[in-house]
Each structure stands twice: as structure tokens, then as C-alpha cells.
Amino acid sequence: MAKYKVFLNEYIDEEAIELLEKHADITNNLEKISEIDAIILRTFPVSRKLIENAPKLKVIGKHGVGYDSIDIEAAKEHGVKVVYTPEANIQSVSELIIALMTNAARRISLSFEKGKNNQLTSIGPKNLIGYQLNKKILGLVGAGKIGLNTARIAKNGFNMKIIAFDPLISREQCEELGIEKIDNLNDLLKLSDFVSISVPLNKGTKHLINKDNLSYMKSNAILINTSRGGVVDETALYDALKENKIFAAASDVFVNEPPTGANPLLHLENFIGTPHIGANTKEAAKLVGLTIVQEVLLVLENKEPKYRVI
Incomplete structure (x- = not known):
């Protein structure tokens, strides 16, 4: 027994x-x-x-x-x-972050949807122009194991410059890894072409990304969240995307999971949602x-x- x-x-x-x-x-x-x-x-x-x-x-x-x-x-x-x-799950989540970055930047899911719905009239359409990852700035919100592994892939595979906001990592540690430490979250958001969030959800990180600091992001910036849904204010993100204040966003995590059509984010062309599949390999x-x-x-x-x- x-x-x-x-x-x-x-x-x-x-x-x-x-x-x-x-x-x-x-x-x-x-x-x-x-x-x-x-x-x-x-x-x-x-x-x-x-x-x-x-x-x-x-x-x-x-x-x-x-x-x-x-x-x-x-x-x-x-x-x-x-x-x-x-x-x-470090490697699997890191690979998903890179996949979401590429998908959002090159509008892959949107291109597929438009083709499936007979909405394409030419090849290489102007309204589906995207961005390369090469030599862009990746900002890490959270430089733990997943963030640093993602940085390694982005740096070695796409020649990206890596900056990080994380009170728990020292400037010396960042320098050893070839990463620039940023002391203020708003400064990181201002500088980054891509922002990847990898932090736990707690009282200090709930709505860490919100209406106020989304306004600091570049108009061509892309936000990726694979941490927890509550870290990002979904209403504020919806407004920023709908008004094209940022180029795109992708999230593997939501306040209410799995995501459904009731979530307005899923109805935006510049948003990609996946059902918490970061470790789903x-x-x-x-x-x-x-x-x-x-x-x-x-x-x-x-x-x-x-x-x-x-």
C-alpha cells in the first residue's frame, strides 16, 4: 500500500x-x-x-x-x-517570447487571418508592413532566469541591445552579461522597441504596466507579457492599442483565463493572445x-x- x-x-x-x-x-x-x-x-x-x-x-x-x-x-x-x-520551463517560455515578438512585429497572425477571410488584394500589402528585430532594443521588465535567457537568444540571434529594469539585479551583474541596467521603469519604456515582462504577480507588481507608463512607450513599440495577466492593466492596454499609441502587443496571460471573445483585446488587429502556453511543450x-x-x-x-x- x-x-x-x-x-x-x-x-x-x-x-x-x-x-x-x-x-x-x-x-x-x-x-x-x-x-x-x-x-x-x-x-x-x-x-x-x-x-x-x-x-x-x-x-x-x-x-x-x-x-x-x-x-x-x-x-x-x-x-x-x-x-x-x-x-x-525557462527555455520554452523564452522561445515563446521570441515567437510572440516576431509574430507581432511581422504581423504574421493578422496576415493569416486576412488571407483566410479573403481580405488580401495583393502580395506584400502596405498595411501589413512590420519591423525587423535586428539591432532593436529589447527592454526586460524583470531580469530573472527567463528574462536573461530570452536576452541571450535575442542578443545572439538578432543582434539586439538589451536593457533591463529589475531592482533585484545589480549593475555589476548586468555589465557581466552585456546588459544595461535601467533604474527607472519609465526610462526603460521610453528607450525600448520591444518590452518583455517577466515578473511575479504580487501587490507591488499589480498593474505595473498601466495607463500612465504606457504613454512613455514609442509609437512603434511592442509589448510582450508572459508573466501574469494582472501585471498589465488590460483596459489601459486596450486603449493604447486601439488608439495606436503603441504598434502592437502580445500576451500569453490574462486576468481571466483562458481568454475568450469576451475580452476586448482579442478583437484588436494589433494584439495577439495565447492561452498560457509558455511552458506547453x-x-x-x-x-x-x-x-x-x-x-x-x-x-x-x-x-x-x-x-x-x-
């Missing part, structure tokens, strides 16, 4: 499931919440009430990077460890799945995990 009971009601990689099943019974309902030793989640919300009703709960494992759907304070109060996978799914299962098992075996939030 398995030693542990783990709650999991969302898809994770099959190899990760096989590993977990060797050590635990997996349940997809909370009828016997008092018997649960661990929770593994992708988007499932873990509330204070859930934690308080699970006396055996020892660890919560977040399949991914952002853990804003977990009540961290409640977990801390009840001695529940929280682990996550901050490194497993076979390679990342396997690595994230195996990593979070291993982290959860380490805690259950009273060993120190590698990627601990609390």
Missing part, C-alpha cells in the same frame, strides 16, 4: 504520474481532505480554508513558476511547505512534471527540496 495520498486533478506528464504512483495514491477529489498529505496543482486554487481543513497536509507543489493561486500566508501559518519549478511538460513530483516526494520523506518557496 502506498505511503502517501496526493491530490491532483489536473494534467501533468505521464512519466511524472508514473513516478508519483510508485510512492503515493493519487486522488482527484477532496471528499477525504483530512487524509491528504500533498497537493500538486497547475492552476487549481489552494485557499486558506482548504489548508485549514487538511490537517495531514505537508506540502503543496506548484507545477510551474507562479504560485499566486496558493495562500502562502496560510501555508506558512500551518507549517505547510510550498515547492515549485522555477527552472524547468513536450520537453518542458516532462521536466516540470518530474521536477515537481520529485520536490513533493522529498518533502514527504522529510528531506530538503531544491526549489522551496516557504
Whole structure:
């Protein structure tokens, strides 16, 4: 008989499931919440009430990077460890950022839609002229692992100049990486041709990009958000795009997910939306799945995990 009971009601990689099943019974309902030793989640919300009703709960494992759907304070109060996978999806998310930059700059999705709807009357139409990435300025809002890996791809592949706004990285670290540190977010927005956001969602970053600072961006600038929906004020972004104050934007994350036609952003020609697919590759799914299962098992075996939030 398995030693542990783990709650999991969302898809994770099959190899990760096989590993977990060797050590635990997996349940997809909370009828016997008092018997649960661990929770593994992708988007499932873990509330204070859930934690308080699970006396055996020892660890919560977040399949991914952002853990804003977990009540961290409640977990801390009840001695529940929280682990996550901050490194497993770096390459996949970075590649999506580059893909969204290229798509938005070259109007690829819009070109396809116009062709599909019989709205093209010539090749290379003037209204679909875009921009090269080559030698442009990429501004990083957040210079963590994903931001820096994206910078490496952009610098080596497109000869882009990289600037970064991140209070947590030193000027010396930036210089070592060939990145210019910018101390003020508005200054970064003024200088950048492309802006990529890679920060967690918290009280300090909610609506970090808003009506006021969107006005600092260049008219040909492109905004990319792969962090969390709430980091960008969606209403302010809609207004900026509709009024052509910036050239385009793309987002893999939204306040309400997955995005639907009810979101006005999806009706703009200069906006691209994807349903939180940053880590949605076979390679990342396997690595994230195996990593979070291993982290959860380490805690259950009273060993120190590698990627601990609390």
C-alpha cells in the first residue's frame, strides 16, 4: 500500500504520474481532505480554508513558476511547505517570447487571418508592413532566469541591445552579461522597441504596466507579457492599442483565463493572445512534471527540496 495520498486533478506528464504512483495514491477529489498529505496543482486554487481543513497536509507543489493561486500566508501559518519549478520551463517560455515578438512585429497572425477571410488584394500589402528585430532594443521588465535567457537568444540571434529594469539585479551583474541596467521603469519604456515582462504577480507588481507608463512607450513599440495577466492593466492596454499609441502587443496571460471573445483585446488587429502556453511543450511538460513530483516526494520523506518557496 502506498505511503502517501496526493491530490491532483489536473494534467501533468505521464512519466511524472508514473513516478508519483510508485510512492503515493493519487486522488482527484477532496471528499477525504483530512487524509491528504500533498497537493500538486497547475492552476487549481489552494485557499486558506482548504489548508485549514487538511490537517495531514505537508506540502503543496506548484507545477510551474507562479504560485499566486496558493495562500502562502496560510501555508506558512500551518507549517505547510510550498515547492515549485522555477527552472524547468525557462527555455520554452523564452522561445515563446521570441515567437510572440516576431509574430507581432511581422504581423504574421493578422496576415493569416486576412488571407483566410479573403481580405488580401495583393502580395506584400502596405498595411501589413512590420519591423525587423535586428539591432532593436529589447527592454526586460524583470531580469530573472527567463528574462536573461530570452536576452541571450535575442542578443545572439538578432543582434539586439538589451536593457533591463529589475531592482533585484545589480549593475555589476548586468555589465557581466552585456546588459544595461535601467533604474527607472519609465526610462526603460521610453528607450525600448520591444518590452518583455517577466515578473511575479504580487501587490507591488499589480498593474505595473498601466495607463500612465504606457504613454512613455514609442509609437512603434511592442509589448510582450508572459508573466501574469494582472501585471498589465488590460483596459489601459486596450486603449493604447486601439488608439495606436503603441504598434502592437502580445500576451500569453490574462486576468481571466483562458481568454475568450469576451475580452476586448482579442478583437484588436494589433494584439495577439495565447492561452498560457509558455511552458506547453513536450520537453518542458516532462521536466516540470518530474521536477515537481520529485520536490513533493522529498518533502514527504522529510528531506530538503531544491526549489522551496516557504
